[in-house]
Amino acid sequence: MEYQKSIDKALEQKESIVKxxxxxxxxxxxxxxxxxxxxxxxxxxxxxxxxCANCCKTxxxxxxxxxxxxxxxxxxxxxxxxxxxxxxxxxxGDWVLKSxxxxxxxxDNHCSIYEFRPLACREYPHTNRKRMNQILDLTVKNTSxxxxxxxxxxxxxxxFT
Numbered sequence: 001m002e003y004q005k006s007i008d009k010a011l012e013q014k015e016s017i018v019k020x021x022x023x024x025x026x027x028x029x030x031x032x033x034x035x036x037x038x039x040x041x042x043x044x045x046x047x048x049x050x051x052c053a054n055c056c057k058t059x060x061x062x063x064x065x066x067x068x069x070x071x072x073x074x075x076x077x078x079x080x081x082x083x084x085x086x087x088x089x090x091x092x093g094d095w096v097l098k099s100x101x102x103x104x105x106x107x108d109n110h111c112s113i114y115e116f117r118p119l120a121c122r123e124y125p126h127t128n129r130k131r132m133n134q135i136l137d138l139t140v141k142n143t144s145x146x147x148x149x150x151x152x153x154x155x156x157x158x159x160f161t
Contacts, residue, residue: 003052003147010143010150013157017143020157021136027160033132035159039152040128047148053101053109054145060097061120063087068095074116125149 010017024032049055063071072082083095086103090096097103104112111117125146126135142149 003047003054006147006150006154007054007144010154013154014140014143017153017157018140020161021140021153024156024160025133025136028133029160032160033130035156036132036152037128039155040148043127043148043151047151049148050109052147053105054147055124056105056109056111057101059145060100060102061118061124063095063097063118063120067118067120070116071113071118074113127152 029035068079068082068087072079075082077085086098087095088098102111104117106112111121123129125142125148126138127149129135132139139149139153143153144150
């Protein structure tokens, strides 16, 4: 898989990425968000999430109360039924999916609840957020899941070495 190559490359260079990101955290470059956002846009012109869906296959978003309420309503379930059927509480006390891949991931990598998916899914992979400096550790973690994040992290690392 071509996308796996991006992840593998980032994993090979993880030590270097972590080292550079630590420097970035200390220096707090003013253009960090701009660099991330430009790389986010250009990377997602090349990467099609529907050909990958690794995030949906391997990780779980956090489901906030408002997400549970909205999704339950759309699925015509009580919030309790939704929680019992699909969710568990993790070690941090957050509601997450009971199992992977996501129960709402269709055979063709489409999300069956896309229009009302959790906020965490809407924001993933978080590479176009403001104050990227605050989530660099999460970005490193996501390089092992998302090929786009892997490519972005490699490029950011080059930019700020």
